[in-house]
Amino acid sequence: MSIFDYDWGLFWEYREALLAGLWTACAVAIVGLLISLVFGLLLAVLRKAPKPFNWIAVAYVNIFRGVPALVSVIWVYFGLALVLGIRFTVFQAGVIALSLLYSAFFAEIFRSALQAVPPGHTEAGLALGMRPSQIFFSVTLPQAVKIALPNIGSMFIGMVKDTSTFTVIGLLEVVRVTQNLVATTFQPFVLYTAAAIIYVLAAFAIDFVFRMIENAYVRPPMGVVGRGLRAHQRREIVALAARIKAVTPATGTVYTAK
């Protein structure tokens, strides 16, 4: 039996079911991403806090980085129901499981990104009379986010792939859809190949989107998107500069004493 004897037409025939699976996977991953970003950042900040508090962050990161997604989701979906009587939908359980794990990874990504911002910028902010919280949000965080973006993109691809393990709780993502189709068509080779291709294409698409976001963050702006986003600001500043130039003397005093 050669590779051409398989019924590759199943790709097209079941495209809607497979893409619906991809959409579910992405939806779980996107909600998980947003939650993980927030908690990851909080953990990264907590890690720099004084002693008893930073231990919480260290313990959390080291525990949850080591838990596999499969174990995590079983524990959230079945374990919490058993122990506390809390019943989540499969979607909620998937989001919670992903968030628990990836908050730990994002905490490390943000920690290294925050450390990569030169301490001189914080000092400059302090010397200008800014509060530490103002410096964090206006100076440190924007730079750290830019540094962290490539890693966040890679992690997000991992999150989408990890949703495949949520098959065990019956989440209708790509692998679960594939399993169901295999049960009726008896064509596992074709359908799992389709699943693999869908994941790879999704990874390419995610990579592309994150590169666009990265480009939008580069200063000075680069690329069509980056420049396009800043064009309005640039025009405003150039106009303001021209106006100020017209009404103030060319040279002279730098400072007007009170």
Place this chain on the structure above:
Amino acid sequence: MNGRAPALAGATADARSGRPIIELRGINKSFGKTQVLFDIDLAVERGQHVVLFGPSGSGKSTVLRSMNMLSEPDSGSLKVDGVEFGPGLPGDVGVKRGGRLELRRRVGMVFQQFNLFPHLCALDNVALPLRKVRRMSKAKAREKAAIALRRVGLIDRAANYPAELSGGQQQRVAIARALALDPEVMLFDEPTSALDPELVGEVLKTMREVAETGMTMVVVTHELGFAKEIGDLNVFMEDGRIVESGPRGFYDSCKSDRAREFLRAVM
């Protein structure tokens, strides 16, 4: 306008009140087990231009950084306009005390490494602290920032990001950023040491213009030619102590062997 030719800036003659604008008394500072400042006493009068010089590791920058509490002294008194911002002296009771934010809003600082915020254009580098510290609206802050950039000759670069500016231009933006907050004192921590030689001149020119407006300045520098020109009070430091200080003409008349030796080596 409080403009004034630099030649008229006498040593301590110009103090408007009898009280120095900045007064350090008995400042001690250690990093771990290494003591870097020993009982520093220094008074800066309003409008005075003070130069701190001396070999590397002598504690000049630490003295400067004590003046806005970026480096907190272990003991001693830092008074700005009579208000205590440091740990204080044991005998001083009933002195008005101020917080760090209040201090830094009155004292501007320029760093060796410029420390512009790379994600903001030149104009917004100047405007950001105006918005955050002075609580100005975005439009007002940008307008004031543009005026500050105009005065350091960089208005045409307002929309450029730090990466698009030369070192000298970055330092001038940093000076504009500090000046835009209308400080009473400006601290300069080796402002030209990180610059290519051909860019030093433009920064010194800007600093000279700031000096000519009567701004109180404390400058740590290795540019002794510039120091000679603007220094109303010149302070030579070594090993965490003030060895000797003097008014204009100090560089030709210093008494200590160490200061003379140092000057011979660098001039």
